Amino acid sequence: MEKQLQRSRAVLPIGTVMKLTTLSARQIRYYETQGLIKPARNEGNRRQFSLIDVDRLLDIKGYLDEGFNMTEIKRVYEKQAKHQQKEHKALEKPVTDEDVRQVLQHEFLSIAGLNHGSEPSFPSDDLSKK
Amino acid sequence: MEKQLQRSRAVLPIGTVMKLTTLSARQIRYYETQGLIKPARNEGNRRQFSLIDVDRLLDIKGYLDEGFNMTEIKRVYEKQAKHQQKEHKALEKPVTDEDVRQVLQHEFLSIAGLNHGSEPSFPSDDLSKK
DNA sequence: CGTCTCATGTCACAAGATATGACATGAGAC
C-alpha cells in the first residue's frame, strides 16, 4: 500500500505523458480544465504528472472510447471519491479491438509502475510534430 | 522477464531523470560521453531515457560514492556485458549512511518501475536552478 | 436542414528546458 505513495510522485512532463497515453497535449490540458486531473505544477508553471495521473488519463481515454462524455466521466470519479473504493470495473463491457490496445498499453504502467499487471505492449508511437 | 521490455522504453527527458536520480544534467551528460549510458534521442535530438538508464545512473552514482572512477565503473559494466549476468553485488560493502540514502532512493524505482523493491523514500528535491 | 454543444485540432507568442562547446575549479595522484 505504501507503493501508492511512490506513484503519486509528480515528476513527468506533459511530453512524456503524451507518449505514455498517446493522448495529445491539447486533450490532456482539456481534461484538466474539465477537472478530471489536477497535475502539480513546478516553479515554472509546467505541469508535473504522477503515475497516478497517467493511470487516470488512460482510464479517461478508455471511457471516452466507450462513449462517455466529460460530465459522465466526472461523475464516475466523484462517485469513486465518495465511496472511496475502486469499482469502476462495473462499467466494463465485452472487449473490442480498441479495448485490447488500451489494455495492453495500460499494462506498461502496471509493469513500469504498479502491481496489478500481466502482459506488456509497445505502442512505439513517434509523436513527431506531423 | 518480459517486464524488462517495458523498462527499456525510452520516454523520460533529462529533467525527469535529474529528479529521479538527483544527478545534475552535467553529470548525466558526462556519464554519457564516458560511454556509461546511451540514451536514445528524439527527432529534436533531445535525450530520451528509459527506466533501465535511470537504474544504471543510480548504480553509477553509488559506485562513485564508493570511490570508483569512470574507468573502473566502465569495466564493471563491460564485465557484466560479457558474463551476461547481474553480479555487481560482489562490489558491495557494509552499508554507510550515504548508502542508505542511495538504496532508499533506488527503492522508488523498484516500486515505480520494477519488481524487486521493498520500502520507499522521497528525495523530494526541488531542482530550482539555485 | 440550421444551430448548439462537445472534444480536439491548429496557430501564435512568451517563457522554460535542453544540447553543445568553452572555460573554471577543487581534490587527488605524481
Next chain:
DNA sequence: GTCTCATGTCATATCTTGTGACATGAGACG
C-alpha cells in the same frame, strides 16, 4: 607544483510547454 578527473557555470541555438483564440467534424435537437 602540475595533471587528471568529475563537475560547475556561461552562452547561444533550438525544442517544449502554457495559454488564449479561432476552426471543425460529429451528434443532439428542434
